[in-house]
Amino acid sequence: MSSNLEITRKACVVGWPIAHSRSPIIHKFWLTHLGLAGSYDSVAVTPPDFVAFAHDLAANGFVGANVTIPHKQTAFEVCGKVTPTAASLGAVNTLWLEHGALCGDNTDVAGFLAALDEEAPGWDRAEGHAVVLGAGGAARAVVHALRHRGKRVLLANRTRARAESLATDAGAGVEVYDWARLPSALKGASLLVNTTSLGMKGHPALDIDLAPLPPHAVVNDIVYFPLETALLRAAKSRGLRTVSGVGMLLHQAAPGFERWFGVRPSVTPELRGLVEADVLKSL
Numbered sequence: 001m002s003s004n005l006e007i008t009r010k011a012c013v014v015g016w017p018i019a020h021s022r023s024p025i026i027h028k029f030w031l032t033h034l035g036l037a038g039s040y041d042s043v044a045v046t047p048p049d050f051v052a053f054a055h056d057l058a059a060n061g062f063v064g065a066n067v068t069i070p071h072k073q074t075a076f077e078v079c080g081k082v083t084p085t086a087a088s089l090g091a092v093n094t095l096w097l098e099h100g101a102l103c104g105d106n107t108d109v110a111g112f113l114a115a116l117d118e119e120a121p122g123w124d125r126a127e128g129h130a131v132v133l134g135a136g137g138a139a140r141a142v143v144h145a146l147r148h149r150g151k152r153v154l155l156a157n158r159t160r161a162r163a164e165s166l167a168t169d170a171g172a173g174v175e176v177y178d179w180a181r182l183p184s185a186l187k188g189a190s191l192l193v194n195t196t197s198l199g200m201k202g203h204p205a206l207d208i209d210l211a212p213l214p215p216h217a218v219v220n221d222i223v224y225f226p227l228e229t230a231l232l233r234a235a236k237s238r239g240l241r242t243v244s245g246v247g248m249l250l251h252q253a254a255p256g257f258e259r260w261f262g263v264r265p266s267v268t269p270e271l272r273g274l275v276e277a278d279v280l281k282s283l
């Protein structure tokens with residue numbers, strides 16, 4: 001009797017464009033493997049329609065949603081309640097409802113840290129600062145995460161003014177470096193993170209000399225399309241530990257799934273393989 005009355009919970013990822021999102025693969029995998037009655041699909045919503053979509057989320061039968069480009073800032077603005085992380089970033093990638101009120105979190109921060117913890121354990125105890133390349137939305141999440149773990153951050157971006165604005169918002173412990181001075185920033189660094197679109201398929205490669213990095217440094221490229229960027233290849237050939245962008249993609253999905261469907265899902269090798277195969281297929 002109760003199974004007939006069981007509500008099939010419905011969630012989605014909303015963006016514009018949305019066709020290439022891997023989120024449905026991840027959430028459908030968890031729903032199937034956990035034997036839960038639920039659905040998760042992609043919804044294409046244009047910027048002028050996003051506010052109405054968010055307001056009507058419950059009316060349209062959704063228990064929540066992931067939000068991706070270009071709606072993360074608007075999603076933050078329409079929420080009645082946000083987590084401290086989302087408040088610090090001014091951006092929301094996960095929506096859910098509490099007593100009808102729209103709530104938001106930014107799980108990119110936790111996803112980034114979980115991927116590093118899993119794939120490069122001990123990274124945050126190694127001596128040295130972090131170097132972050134880029135100053136867009138992804139860089140904001142990464143810098144916030146690194147400061148949360150107490151890492152000093154040297155930030156370099158093609159457009160220096162954007163890095164300065166990020167550093168001002170982030171507060172103490174973040175220093176802006178000119179891109180041209182990267183070799184000296186890399187000296188003594190324990191972590192290098194690329195958050196720019198350089199290295200992504202269809203974009204120029206990120207061409208920097210990794211020689212100044214110490215041998216214990218970890219190189220993390222949050223680009224996952226392709227799975228192994230030229231930056232990661234260069235780091236591996238120097239014998240450095242590397243972390244690809246797939247881990248962050250997988251781990252950022254878990255908190256939303258738990259809020260909507262009530263079970264904390266695991267990032268398993270099987271799930272990783274499934275997502276990596278999908279990336280390879282579309283390259």
Ligand code: ATR
Pocket residue numbers: 133134135136137138139157158159162195196197198204
């Ligand atoms: P996201 O929100 O996903 O981080 P974004 O806001 O478009 O995306 O940011 C992209 C990042 O890649 C920026 O740091 C951008 O540098 P600028 O702020 O100077 O635009 C960086 N980027 C993109 N193309 C680049 C290029 N050819 N050389 C150097 N940096 C580049």
